[in-house]
Amino acid sequence: MNDSEVKIIIAGFGGQGVVLTGNVIARAAMLENKNVTLMVSYGAEMRGGTANSTVVISQEAVASPYVEIPDIAIILNRPSLDRFEPVMAEGGTVVLNTSLINRRVERPDLKIANIDATEIARRLGVIRAANMVALGAFAGTTGLLKPDSLMQAVREMFEKKKPQFVDINRKALQAGMEAVQV
Amino acid sequence: MNSTTEKLFIKGNEVMCEAAVRAGCRFFAGYPITPQNEVPEYMSWRLPQAGGIFLQAESEIAAINMLFGASSTGTRCMTSSSSPGISLKQEGISYIAGAELPCVIANIQRGGPGLGNIRGSQADYFQATKGGGHGDYRLIVLAPATCQELWQLTMNAFDYADYYRNPVMILGDGILGQMAEPVEPIPYKPIVDLPDKDWILDGCKNRDPRVIRTLFLRPSDALMKHNLHLQDKCHTIQTELELVEKVNIDDAKLVVTAYGSTARIARGAIQMARHKGMKVGLIRPITLWPFPYVPFLEATETAKKFLVCEMSQGQMIEDVMLACQCKRPVEFFGYGGGWYPTSEKIFDHIQAVYEE
Numbered sequence: 001m002n003d004s005e006v007k008i009i010i011a012g013f014g015g016q017g018v019v020l021t022g023n024v025i026a027r028a029a030m031l032e033n034k035n036v037t038l039m040v041s042y043g044a045e046m047r048g049g050t051a052n053s054t055v056v057i058s059q060e061a062v063a064s065p066y067v068e069i070p071d072i073a074i075i076l077n078r079p080s081l082d083r084f085e086p087v088m089a090e091g092g093t094v095v096l097n098t099s100l101i102n103r104r105v106e107r108p109d110l111k112i113a114n115i116d117a118t119e120i121a122r123r124l125g126v127i128r129a130a131n132m133v134a135l136g137a138f139a140g141t142t143g144l145l146k147p148d149s150l151m152q153a154v155r156e157m158f159e160k161k162k163p164q165f166v167d168i169n170r171k172a173l174q175a176g177m178e179a180v181q182v
Numbered sequence: 183m184n185s186t187t188e189k190l191f192i193k194g195n196e197v198m199c200e201a202a203v204r205a206g207c208r209f210f211a212g213y214p215i216t217p218q219n220e221v222p223e224y225m226s227w228r229l230p231q232a233g234g235i236f237l238q239a240e241s242e243i244a245a246i247n248m249l250f251g252a253s254s255t256g257t258r259c260m261t262s263s264s265s266p267g268i269s270l271k272q273e274g275i276s277y278i279a280g281a282e283l284p285c286v287i288a289n290i291q292r293g294g295p296g297l298g299n300i301r302g303s304q305a306d307y308f309q310a311t312k313g314g315g316h317g318d319y320r321l322i323v324l325a326p327a328t329c330q331e332l333w334q335l336t337m338n339a340f341d342y343a344d345y346y347r348n349p350v351m352i353l354g355d356g357i358l359g360q361m362a363e364p365v366e367p368i369p370y371k372p373i374v375d376l377p378d379k380d381w382i383l384d385g386c387k388n389r390d391p392r393v394i395r396t397l398f399l400r401p402s403d404a405l406m407k408h409n410l411h412l413q414d415k416c417h418t419i420q421t422e423l424e425l426v427e428k429v430n431i432d433d434a435k436l437v438v439t440a441y442g443s444t445a446r447i448a449r450g451a452i453q454m455a456r457h458k459g460m461k462v463g464l465i466r467p468i469t470l471w472p473f474p475y476v477p478f479l480e481a482t483e484t485a486k487k488f489l490v491c492e493m494s495q496g497q498m499i500e501d502v503m504l505a506c507q508c509k510r511p512v513e514f515f516g517y518g519g520g521w522y523p524t525s526e527k528i529f530d531h532i533q534a535v536y537e538e
Contacts, residue, residue, distance in 0.1 A: 023191075023362075026191065026362065027191055030189060030191055030364045035364075036363060036364065037361050037362065037363045038191075038362040039357075039360060039361045039362075040360065042216065042217060042300070042360055060453075061446070061449070062363065063446055063447050063450025063451075063453075063525045064443075064446070064447045064450065064522075064523075064524060064525060065357065065363070066357075066522060066524070068524055
């Protein structure tokens with residue numbers, strides 16, 4: 001819509017943490033005093049089905065929280081790649097969880113950031129943190145948000161209810177930033 | 183959550199709840215329905231913390247009638263639902279309006295008619311602003327466009343309800359209810375001088391009993407007199423309460439008008455038009471009742487056309503046409519059934535109807 005606006009989609013299976021990932025990105029943007037909206041797919045969702053959340057970050061007031069044409073996509077599984085690759089913005093960036101996606105991106109205009117997210121999370125001992133590894137890859141590739149902001153957002157998300165998960169999520173985030181391959 | 187300065191980042195539905203609690207809401211009754219399920223969920227843990235009562239009613243109808251009781255005791259109270267559930271509440275709303283009981287009713291609209299779907303919609307404008315229940319009454323209808331405004335208007339809603347002794351409806355939609363954006367939790371401060379509630383039922387020891395009623399059989403003109411009183415009140419509200427936002431209206435050749443979520447999306451389209459040098463402005467009604475007729479009539483002097491955008495087949499457009507008094511053509515862009523616009527689509531429509 002305008003140059004100062006970035007539209008992000010995070011998509012995967014229900015249970016892979018797409019809602020949490022969206023929340024961390026949005027909170028990090030808020031910490032940087034940017035205008036931001038978060039919208040989570042709702043309704044007929046189920047465990048194992050596909051889910052997505054969308055974040056819009058803008059210098060000006062965000063018009064619509066919906067994302068039709070994502071500039072950036074964090075894709076955690078194959079069905080999500082099939083669904084969102086065709087609608088990506090020209091020259092957009094795709095962060096790809098190669099652990100679970102067994103095909104290449106076909107569009108030549110897209111920038112690809114490969115991350116073996118599920119495998120890296122498994123090696124860290126918490127397979128559920130694959131979303132944070134992918135988020136680290138997003139941070140390392142796009143530079144849209146400062147790593148410190150994302151780390152702080154992770155802390156805020158977990159410290160109240162599940163403080164025991166702060167460290168592992170921050171480790172996963174860090175691992176993703178270091179391991180991403182563009 | 184306790185800090186007053188730290189920004190909140192929670193869904194619109196939850197923003198509304200937190201604002202209600204901080205404005206003194208101490209009773210909530212409701213029944214689950216998407217896309218407002220976060221409201222009863224949030225209230226179920228938050229209200230007891232604040233010393234209030236959350237009650238999951240056996241139906242929407244029971245919930246609204248529980249408000250009749252709660253409000254009679256002077257308690258600030260609220261119910262919430264989405265379109266089909268609000269239809270069920272209409273009888274109770276009419277009774278509450280007839281008995282002049284203050285309360286706040288939130289409608290986080292979804293697609294209709296019937297059970298419809300669970301996507302955001304604005305197809306309940308007629309129901310909210312023109313009646314819905316039987317008899318001559320009006321709801322004060324507030325239409326927030328952002329989570330920050332939802333925070334503020336929720337607080338104001340309780341004040342307007344108490345001040346005018348009239349039910350107030352917050353008319354949101356599934357987009358506003360489901361989206362999260364940063365909200366500065368501005369502390370509650372009454373927006374009007376709140377009158378003493380000298381009509382409530384709190385035990386009549388050492389005073390004459392009071393009666394709150396909606397049945398007026400005798401004398402034969404009692405109900406007519408009551409209606410005249412309600413009408414006087416409506417006129418007062420129409421005189422005193424009119425909230426509207428105007429953007430780039432002074433030189434506008436085309437005035438886009440929209441409320442709620444559609445208005446924020448339209449604002450993006452207007453920016454695009456301005457970047458292309460097109461003189462396009464926005465009138466955004468914030469109170470849908472009373473409807474801000476005057477700003478539209480004033481705008482007919484410079485604007486050549488009006489373009490109404492709604493997530494419906496066209497409902498508010500009837501008020502815009504009334505307001506413009508046939509001086510200018512009024513175009514429409516919108517669909518019902520859970521459709522939502524993008525700024526790009528509204529901009530395309532602006533280009534199609536724009537005349538220098």
